[in-house]
Amino acid sequence: CMSSLVFGHPAWLWLLLLVPAMAVAGLFSRRKLSRARTVTVLVIRSVLVAMLALALSEPGTKKRSDYVTAYFLLDRSGSIPEGMKQWSLDVARQAIESKRRKEDRAGVIVFGEKPIVEESPVAELRLRELFSVVDPDNTDIASAVRLALSTFPDDSQKRIVLITDGNETQGELLEMATRAAGAGVPVEVVPLKYRYDKEVLLDGLSLPRKVTKDEPF
Secondary structure (H helix, E strand, C coil), rough: CCEEEEEHHHHHHHHHHHHHHHHHHHCCCCCCHHHHHHHHHHHHHEEEEEEEHHHHHHHEEEEEECEEEEEEEEEECCCCCCHHHHHHHHHHHHHHCCCCCCCEEEEEEEECCCCEEEEECCCCCCCCCCCCCCCCCCCCCCHHHHHHHCCCCCCCCEEEEEEECCCCCCCCHHHHHHHHCCCCCCCEEECCCCCCCCCCCCCCCCCCCCCCCCCCC
């Protein structure tokens, strides 16, 4: 891990510019002080201003790890054929089992109308089957990305792997993906491609208000 110095409110660091200004003002002051006393007063004042500036800027350290935490987001909405659901699970499992470093972590989120954390990120994830049940009536991909961003650990690099057909029925994925990019979290998409050769689309249904027994309609 690598540590870097960060400030919660860096604007207060501008107060440090008062230190040289105070030094110049003290040297040209008309007060009759000995040179030793003048230097002592300037040092004390400079230290106090510097301490105040640092305290207000809220310094701290931020650790950056070379390890990766990946969240796999699996679409379980009603538009996904059962065979493709199993295929997406196999893709996630193979990716987790073939990770480069054993310290890398992986987690799984399943989603339909709402997302659920199936597996929190861990280094030794054994993904065999999914137990969470989601409402398949809608597809909210943006909520799944939002949930991943809010539950990532802070001590590693972050990555989202989205496995979906992209048939979004609610939410704004583009907006959420832009937010993820701004946070430095890449979103990689594995598209689910399929076709329904015998799909029927019902455009309307017209029926008589009343029919008799055995009457065709």
